[in-house]
Amino acid sequence: MSDQRLEEMPTDWQRALAVVAHPDDLEYGCAAAVAAWTDAGKQVGYVLATRGEAGIDSLAPADCAEVREAEQRESAAVVGVTTVEFLGHRDGVIEYGLALRRDIAAAIRRHRPELVITLNHRDTWGPSPGGFWNTPDHRAVGRATLDAAADAGNRWIFPELFDADLRPWNGVRWVAVAGSTTPTHAVDARPGLDRAVRSLLAHRTYLEELTDRPAEEYVRDFLAETTAHAAPRFDGRPAVAFEIFPRPHP
Numbered sequence: 001m002s003d004q005r006l007e008e009m010p011t012d013w014q015r016a017l018a019v020v021a022h023p024d025d026l027e028y029g030c031a032a033a034v035a036a037w038t039d040a041g042k043q044v045g046y047v048l049a050t051r052g053e054a055g056i057d058s059l060a061p062a063d064c065a066e067v068r069e070a071e072q073r074e075s076a077a078v079v080g081v082t083t084v085e086f087l088g089h090r091d092g093v094i095e096y097g098l099a100l101r102r103d104i105a106a107a108i109r110r111h112r113p114e115l116v117i118t119l120n121h122r123d124t125w126g127p128s129p130g131g132f133w134n135t136p137d138h139r140a141v142g143r144a145t146l147d148a149a150a151d152a153g154n155r156w157i158f159p160e161l162f163d164a165d166l167r168p169w170n171g172v173r174w175v176a177v178a179g180s181t182t183p184t185h186a187v188d189a190r191p192g193l194d195r196a197v198r199s200l201l202a203h204r205t206y207l208e209e210l211t212d213r214p215a216e217e218y219v220r221d222f223l224a225e226t227t228a229h230a231a232p233r234f235d236g237r238p239a240v241a242f243e244i245f246p247r248p249h250p
């Protein structure tokens with residue numbers, strides 16, 4: 001990992017939209033940053049490609065979807081996010097393609113964010129070689145979100161959206177990728193950390209299945225460890241790190 005200092009995330013924006021594959025994707029890394037942003041009076045919305053219905057072995061998808069959707073709404077509310085939308089793609093088998101790009105572009109046109117957040121779109125977590133293989137859902141949604149930030153601004157791409165009164169929005173200035181192996185920017189995690197813990201804890205059904213450890217201990221340790229990872233490059237401050245892809249601003 002580079003030892004270059006992480007820059008402060010831009011703050012000269014008002015609306016952000018986070019687009020990820022599954023319930024819990026944002027709580028596993030970004031929620032402390034989201035809490036800091038909503039504290040500062042910014043609006044943040046969440047868009048989830050799936051309802052996470054394939055995520056719990058002991059629960060059939062139809063039942064699981066309801067549980068996980070409710071847990072996601074609760075976890076979003078903890079960090080000040082009240083807009084949570086589900087695109088209805090199938091968990092585990094999301095396909096990168098025009099349908100996904102169109103759905104995300106439509107969400108970007110509806111919400112008109114300046115900052116778009118997504119999760120690691122690359123093949124692996126951590127350095128390659130030696131990193132864990134990423135899931136196809138994360139790769140597909142991350143890449144489609146990076147692409148849709150531009151699609152949203154072009155009226156001739158997905159003209160059916162234009163016909164449905166979703167006017168082009170070319171105002172996305174940055175797409176910030178969480179969980180990147182090569183982060184460039186960071187947000188101090190400390191002010192939002194307790195709420196990030198509670199936000200992840202809201203996924204209680206999923207956590208019960210995932211670990212035998214007491215859920216709060218597991219969650220605190222996990223978030224402390226991941227936010228400490230960025231500290232050496234951010235003046236010793238535990239942080240949520242992002243890789244920023246800037247976009248040309250009109």
Ligand SMILES: [Zn+2]
Nearest residue numbers: 021022025138
């Ligand atoms: Zn996920």
